[in-house]
Amino acid sequence: MIKRTLFFGNPAYLSTRNEQLVVTFPSGQKEEATIPIEDLGYVVLEDPQITITNGLLMKLVQNKTAVITCNKQHLPCALLQPLVGHTEQTERIRHQLNASVPLKKNLWQQTVQAKIENQAAHLKDRNKDDLKLKRWATQVKSGDAANHEAYAAAHYFQNIYSVLVPHFSRNQSRSLTEGIAPNNLLNYGYAILRAVVARALISSGMLPSVGIFHRNKYNAFCLADDIMEPYRIYVDALVYEILETGANVEELTTTLKSQLLQIPALDVFIDGKWSPLMNAVSRTTSSLYDCFEGSNRKILYPQYMANSP
Incomplete structure (x- = not known):
């Protein structure tokens, strides 16, 4: 199965509900969106005004989803890694x-x-x-x-x-x-x-x-x-x-x-x-x-x- 890549380049509030990634936009600019966490392989966070909950981070890591953050030059600079990636x-x-x-x-x-x-x-x-x-x-x-x-x-x-x-x-x-x-x-x-x-x-x-x-x-x-x-x-x-x-x-x-x-x-x-x-x-x-x-x-x-x- 090919995992999806999500890119967030604008302010957003990212949370989780019912095993879904929930995207809420400030001031109701767009309708709330949901994406199944199990479908995600990579989440790229670029805008400095993105807020993400710890509950979502936990579920993303458990799903082995790579969470990538970007620097001021918009280049990926950090990768969230799980402490345990394999049973052995x-x-x-x-x-x-x-x-x-x-x-x-x-x-x-x-x-x-x-x-x-x-x-x-x-x-x-x-x-x-x-x-x-x-x-x-x-x-x-x-x-x-x-x-x-x-x-x-x-x-x-x-x-x-x-x-x-x-x-x-x-x-x-x-x-x-x-x-x-x-x-x-x-x-x-x-x-x-x-x-x-x-x-x-x-x-x-x-x-x-x-x-x-x-x-x-x-x-x-x-x-x-x-x-x-x-x-x-x-x-x-x-x-x-x-x-x-x-x-x-x-x-x-x-x-x-x-x-x-x-x-x-x-x-x-x-x-x-x-x-x-x-x-x-x-x-x-x-x-x-x-x-x-x-x-x-x-x-x-x-x-x-x-x-x-």
């Missing part, structure tokens, strides 16, 4: 923490290879040269000691938006600000994707903060940042499609946000079949735990393909 959480975290260095290096090698292969496929889909990336994907070693991930990313971003946005560079956006377009769209999309991956990791009983490669002590989502790498391509592709329409992307409007909030429901190709991205991420995190537990040695990642069924 203690056992699963123990396996995660006990993962050997060689295993983590191997898992990062698989992750980087999958990311570069997807970047190459996206370049080819946009009629751009993919040979260099395809070659680099085959050269990634354990732990990516040669840093092919960084070289591939630099090459990829130098080329993917070159026709639509001349002189585009991801170096123009190195903070939580919106950045130079379309960095604002990419930043917003990656933040949504990060929340999707963090939610799936928690549901699989793992700690999003303990990564296989990322290990910044100030980062509470190191593992999410690891696992989302091969999925970034779907944000890139969606942004490309937005740019192709000729839309003004200098400002991150509500319309643009609504398009980017479709990310959890995007069709991706994984393990020989099409699946909503949020379901595919859950399969990836489940396979990651199997690697930590020792019953498998391969993470299940999607393959980028342009056309869904």
Whole structure:
């Protein structure tokens, strides 16, 4: 089942009644609305004048709904996580923490290879040269000691938006600000994707903060940042499609946000079949735990393909 994503960009009072999320608008501007909590996967809170009851927060967390809050730049900045995300959480975290260095290096090698292969496929889909990336994907070693991930990313971003946005560079956006377009769209999309991956990791009983490669002590989502790498391509592709329409992307409007909030429901190709991205991420995190537990040695990642069924 595909879970719904709700976005609140205006003042509202959010409460719960009869297992429903109840939305009440100030001064009776609109009629009261209700949505079944069991249908919700993500709730994005942007307006600072939104009020939400503790009873609703409790029910959302119990439903494993990701509650995302935004900062003054309208970018997602926080994710409400349940303390218990899986019935075997203690056992699963123990396996995660006990993962050997060689295993983590191997898992990062698989992750980087999958990311570069997807970047190459996206370049080819946009009629751009993919040979260099395809070659680099085959050269990634354990732990990516040669840093092919960084070289591939630099090459990829130098080329993917070159026709639509001349002189585009991801170096123009190195903070939580919106950045130079379309960095604002990419930043917003990656933040949504990060929340999707963090939610799936928690549901699989793992700690999003303990990564296989990322290990910044100030980062509470190191593992999410690891696992989302091969999925970034779907944000890139969606942004490309937005740019192709000729839309003004200098400002991150509500319309643009609504398009980017479709990310959890995007069709991706994984393990020989099409699946909503949020379901595919859950399969990836489940396979990651199997690697930590020792019953498998391969993470299940999607393959980028342009056309869904």
